[in-house]
Amino acid sequence: MDIELLQATPQRVVGRMPVLGNTQPYGLLHGGASVVLAETLGSIGSALHAGEGRIAVGLDINATHHRAARSGHVVGVATPLSLGRSVAAWEVVITDDEHRRVCTSRITCMLRDAPPGA
Template identity: 70%
Template sequence: MSSMNAAGDHLHRRMGIEILEASAERVVGRMPVEGNTQPFGLLHGGASCVLAETLGSTGAALHAGAGRIAVGIEISATHHRSATSGHVTAVATRVHGGRTLATYEIEITDDLGRRVCTARLTCMLRDAE
């Protein structure tokens, strides 16, 4: 399992993001809707982007390997429907894994399996300093 679930005051912990499965090819995680909403009680679009970037960056870091880091350089998201309760689950799937860039498509669904958001993240891979 990823060190993402380790203790520490990081954004993913504040938002309740849990990594359930992690490999360079595929990362699965979930996040509660409660506490991550906008004023109308709907899942905040920015929260979906944080979930997507957390999972995609985790996969990219695993792809990059030891002594290298992954830094998100571009994210796009289409919000298909709202979520108002329960959890959303995201699956990040690698679509490109090179030496300097890795790109993931992230599908976020609600508790009924309905697609809430589709995101795409590209990370730059570089040597750790």
């Protein structure tokens, strides 16, 4: 996927991913690749929010694909919708090199204590 993490705080996570290498047979950015980017960013933000000794586990993810990306990079920006003790929800907006929205995703993670030895 070649995802590059640009910023990671408990309030905002930003990552970049190339379109090349992440396309479907027609040369367009694969929708699943957008979802991988969104889940990566939302999971990182959830883990940062959860804190040391806790983990984030995905519960739900959805995505709406607005337009195709054919070249360059896409950038995902994850911002929290709700940050609780046991659940964190994020909106991830993915845009192309021209700052046009390619995809909007929402990811929800369960936050729990890490299992022994993790």
